[in-house]
Amino acid sequence: MRQTLFAQHFGKPSNASLAYYLTAMHGYASARKALSEMTPDQVIEEVKKSNLRGRGGAGFPTGMKWGFIPKQSEKQKYLVCNADESEPGTCKDRQILTYTPHLLIEGLLIGSYAIGCKHAYVYIRGEYTHEAKVFQKAVDEAYEKGFLGKNIFGSPYSLDITLHRGAGAYICGEETALLNSLEGKRGEPRVKPPFPAQSGAFGGPTAVNNVESIANVPFIISMGGEPFAKLGKLDKSGGTRLISLSGHVKKPGVYEIQAGELTLRQIIDDLGGGILNDRKLKAVIPGGSSAPVLTAEEVDVVYDIEPLMKIGTMMGSAAIMVVSEDADLVKLLLRITKFYAHESCGQCTPCREGCQWMESLLHKIVHGHGSTDDLNLLVDVAQNIGGKTLCALGDAAAGPVISFVKKFRPEFEEYIKGAKHHA
Amino acid sequence: MPKCTIDGKEIEFSAGENLVKVAKKGGIEIPVFCYHPGLSVVAQCRMCLVEIEKMPKLQTACSTPAADGMIVRTQADSAVKARAATMEFLLLNHPLDCPICDKAGECDLQDNSFGHGSPSMRSTEERRTYVDVDMGPVIQKNMNRCIHCTRCIRFGEEVAGIHEMVAVKRGNNLDITTIDGKQLKTEYAGNYSDICPTGSLTLKDFRFQKRAWMLKKTDTVCEGCSKGCNMEIQQEGNKVYRCVPRENLEINRYWMCDEGRFNYHYTQDPLRITRLKGSAFSPTPHWDEVGMAFKKLANGATVQILIGTDLTLEEMQAIIDFAKTQLPEAKLFHFGTPGVRRTTEDGPLDQILKMKSKTANLNGAELLGLSPLETEIVKAESVVVFRGGRAALPKIDSKNIIGVGVFKESEASGFNMILPSLAFTEKNGTIVNHQGKSQLLKRAVLPVGQCKPLPEILMLVLNAKKREGAGT
Numbered sequence: 067m068r069q070t071l072f073a074q075h076f077g078k079p080s081n082a083s084l085a086y087y088l089t090a091m092h093g094y095a096s097a098r099k100a101l102s103e104m105t106p107d108q109v110i111e112e113v114k115k116s117n118l119r120g121r122g123g124a125g126f127p128t129g130m131k132w133g134f135i136p137k138q139s140e141k142q143k144y145l146v147c148n149a150d151e152s153e154p155g156t157c158k159d160r161q162i163l164t165y166t167p168h169l170l171i172e173g174l175l176i177g178s179y180a181i182g183c184k185h186a187y188v189y190i191r192g193e194y195t196h197e198a199k200v201f202q203k204a205v206d207e208a209y210e211k212g213f214l215g216k217n218i219f220g221s222p223y224s225l226d227i228t229l230h231r232g233a234g235a236y237i238c239g240e241e242t243a244l245l246n247s248l249e250g251k252r253g254e255p256r257v258k259p260p261f262p263a264q265s266g267a268f269g270g271p272t273a274v275n276n277v278e279s280i281a282n283v284p285f286i287i288s289m290g291g292e293p294f295a296k297l298g299k300l301d302k303s304g305g306t307r308l309i310s311l312s313g314h315v316k317k318p319g320v321y322e323i324q325a326g327e328l329t330l331r332q333i334i335d336d337l338g339g340g341i342l343n344d345r346k347l348k349a350v351i352p353g354g355s356s357a358p359v360l361t362a363e364e365v366d367v368v369y370d371i372e373p374l375m376k377i378g379t380m381m382g383s384a385a386i387m388v389v390s391e392d393a394d395l396v397k398l399l400l401r402i403t404k405f406y407a408h409e410s411c412g413q414c415t416p417c418r419e420g421c422q423w424m425e426s427l428l429h430k431i432v433h434g435h436g437s438t439d440d441l442n443l444l445v446d447v448a449q450n451i452g453g454k455t456l457c458a459l460g461d462a463a464a465g466p467v468i469s470f471v472k473k474f475r476p477e478f479e480e481y482i483k484g485a486k487h488h489a
Numbered sequence: 490m491p492k493c494t495i496d497g498k499e500i501e502f503s504a505g506e507n508l509v510k511v512a513k514k515g516g517i518e519i520p521v522f523c524y525h526p527g528l529s530v531v532a533q534c535r536m537c538l539v540e541i542e543k544m545p546k547l548q549t550a551c552s553t554p555a556a557d558g559m560i561v562r563t564q565a566d567s568a569v570k571a572r573a574a575t576m577e578f579l580l581l582n583h584p585l586d587c588p589i590c591d592k593a594g595e596c597d598l599q600d601n602s603f604g605h606g607s608p609s610m611r612s613t614e615e616r617r618t619y620v621d622v623d624m625g626p627v628i629q630k631n632m633n634r635c636i637h638c639t640r641c642i643r644f645g646e647e648v649a650g651i652h653e654m655v656a657v658k659r660g661n662n663l664d665i666t667t668i669d670g671k672q673l674k675t676e677y678a679g680n681y682s683d684i685c686p687t688g689s690l691t692l693k694d695f696r697f698q699k700r701a702w703m704l705k706k707t708d709t710v711c712e713g714c715s716k717g718c719n720m721e722i723q724q725e726g727n728k729v730y731r732c733v734p735r736e737n738l739e740i741n742r743y744w745m746c747d748e749g750r751f752n753y754h755y756t757q758d759p760l761r762i763t764r765l766k767g768s769a770f771s772p773t774p775h776w777d778e779v780g781m782a783f784k785k786l787a788n789g790a791t792v793q794i795l796i797g798t799d800l801t802l803e804e805m806q807a808i809i810d811f812a813k814t815q816l817p818e819a820k821l822f823h824f825g826t827p828g829v830r831r832t833t834e835d836g837p838l839d840q841i842l843k844m845k846s847k848t849a850n851l852n853g854a855e856l857l858g859l860s861p862l863e864t865e866i867v868k869a870e871s872v873v874v875f876r877g878g879r880a881a882l883p884k885i886d887s888k889n890i891i892g893v894g895v896f897k898e899s900e901a902s903g904f905n906m907i908l909p910s911l912a913f914t915e916k917n918g919t920i921v922n923h924q925g926k927s928q929l930l931k932r933a934v935l936p937v938g939q940c941k942p943l944p945e946i947l948m949l950v951l952n953a954k955k956r957e958g959a960g961t
Binding site (some may be wrong): 237415454 | 658
């Protein structure tokens with residue numbers, strides 16, 4: 067029997083209310099427990115035990131991230147929640163913001179207490195206007211009840227939460243670009259080191275965590291780190307995963323599974339109801355548009371961080387895009403590449419110049435003017451971008467190009483031979 | 490001292506030094522564009538990628554501090570390929586208009602392309618173009634040549650203390666411009682051109698004047714104020730084309746102000762008096778007449794000698810010695826900047842480099858024991874003014890005025906006699922800056938017209954007097 071933490075509360079707008087959260091979800095009990103019965107170190111220890119790994123894409127252990135924040139700091143410490151959810155295909159954080167906003171607030175409260183932060187920020191994607199309203203309402207409710215503000219639950223601990231709306235840039239989902247944007251600067255990634263844990267928001271030690279990561283924390287405190295870890299079927303990942311399933315499946319949507327519970331094929335067939343119009347599966351992008359593509363033969367892999375890494379792709383933000391045999395992968399790659407060229411911040415050379423070049427080359431191929439040399443050049447350009455850029459956007463743009471051409475080269479060659487033309 | 494190994498060479502370093510600096514110590518040049526030792530590190534251009542043992546990815550040398558035992562390979566295949574790739578990316582949209590670009594010959598993009606790039610181009614795409622903004626009187630912008638290193642933006646914010654250059658738009662459309670397209674305001678704008686690694690920001694003053702490689706360079710010191718910024722005079726055919734700052738971490742770091750940079754123009758001004766001039770001379774004056782004329786004019790009952798603080802120590806000393814024997818009754822004063830009569834009244838004019846004293850050697854004049862001119866108007870029967878070219882002339886109420894040094898027509902209209910001497914570009918000598926540091930002015934160009942070195946002029950006068958003495 068599958069255990070889920072979030073999914074049962076999704077779908078009903080009224081579930082966003084504090085009343086629902088308090089009654090149906092034992093709301094704020096975890097925070098009360100953490101603030102009154104646990105030391106900050108004990109909270110971090112519990113999160114470490116839970117094997118909670120960052121849900122934003124990199125999969126970095128959350129407890130370890132919090133452990134990096136210095137105990138003593140002259141500068142203010144910050145917890146920043148990354149609600150930018152900008153990786154194409156991802157729409158899971160939106161569910162949390164819309165249906166269980168108090169879960170995120172409670173998670174922020176516990177996390178802030180753990181690292182010694184007095185002011186937490188939620189950086190929300192500019193396009194999420196409705197979600198921002200719902201979340202702000204929840205924050206107001208929490209303030210009203212004294213769950214935020216001064217001396218929470220009668221303890222000496224105080225916390226403020228500020229919701230900050232972005233202006234719609236993909237790059238602001240990258241944690242240091244997010245911090246720049248939060249500070250009112252251009253949304254451009256910073257050089258690391260220093261890492262945010264040393265010098266992040268406004269120069270203070272900062273932990274930047276994804277919405278889903280933080281929203282899991284109240285569960286960890288209520289059930290305990292080890293039981294949470296055991297929800298995961300493989301060793302290294304605890305808890306459940308929210309999966310954004312999209313593309314050519316019969317039932318797209320956000321699903322929750324226990325980490326490592328299903329293979330990619332099971333997710334597509336059992337959760338997604340199989341391929342749309344009962345066509346054949348051609349390809350799967352398993353972790354947001356930046357994840358290297360998988361062929362239909364590769365989908366028997368267990369859907370978790372390590373197994374996917376082993377076959378050269380990544381779980382990323384757990385956004386699965388399913389592609390049926392009807393789709394044109396060359397055009398799909400052009401669409402993806404166009405996105406990254408458009409979203410490149412432009413500060414570092416390979417990404418600024420290279421992404422545009424890749425788009426131009428793909429454009430040429432799609433319109434029937436490409437040659438085999440262009441195709442080889444495309445791959446070489448991608449390799450010159452990958453691993454050479456300041457932030458991960460370069461890798462995100464290069465990964466799809468390299469994997470698409472490697473695994474589906476004949477489709478590109480059809481365009482080059484002139485057998486296929488852009489309609 | 491800790492050591493690291495770069496390209497098989499063991500190099501000592503001090504904690505915190507980045508790999509670009511450490512490599513340089515060992516004679517290994519790691520190419521850079523966005524990195525500048527005087528600015529913050531942003532690691533944006535990706536030109537300095539090197540391979541470091543035990544690190545999975547190539548690292549930017551500019552943002553990587555050296556560590557004890559670190560093994561770095563700048564010539565690893567992956568690093569060589571990455572640098573070639575960066576060069577290729579940078580040239581995708583660069584116009585390659587080197588034949589008509591003022592930066593050619595001293596261009597980082599050119600040099601690094603030659604050293605690390607490929608001679609052929611794989612791209613057949615159309616190049617990106619921009620419409621340029623007017624950046625004001627100092628800087629000419631050419632955005633098509635820009636490689637987005639952001640040195641200019643950082644210089645403005647971090648050194649000039651003004652946020653005027655910005656990056657707007659993003660990705661492939663990234664534009665480096667001024668806020669709202671306004672003209673540059675900083676008085677240090679010339680540095681934008683110095684630090685620009687391409688021909689994107691060039692000096693209007695130098696534009697289309699001379700190819701960089703034709704210029705001969707002389708290390709000297711700026712005479713614009715008491716700061717004593719180290720600079721280089723660049724000349725060709727006895728004409729100065731440009732002055733640029735030289736690194737001196739104790740004085741001006743890497744920068745200089747526009748006033749100092751363009752100060753040299755007065756030495757080449759057509760209105761500078763470079764021939765003997767004045768009512769005391771025959772219609773075609775010759776240096777032979779100087780001795781007699783000088784004697785006549787400087788013969789009053791009261792004689793004042795004014796010494797500009799824009800002169801060198803050697804020149805001042807020569808004047809003092811000359812006065813002691815030839816005009817023992819004369820009173821000597823130094824002059825330079827109104828309101829800044831002594832070093833205690835001198836001080837910083839801004840937060841960057843400029844000083845209140847607009848002459849270079851106020852400190853030197855005090856060291857030689859000269860007193861400042863305290864009065865607004867100089868009254869004496871005879872006045873002899875010695876001046877290097879920058880000291881602000883006081884009002885002189887006298888029937889007999891002799892000017893020795895550098896004057897413009899308009900400045901010396903009431904003078905009876907002008908003996909043209911050398912400007913700072915034409916002579917060697919010592920000046921002492923506000924910190925008490927002695928620095929050398931060096932001759933970059935030869936004197937023009939009838940100009941003579943000041944000590945030689947004094948000797949001419951002295952010898953003429955002697956000759957006359959022997960005759961009577």
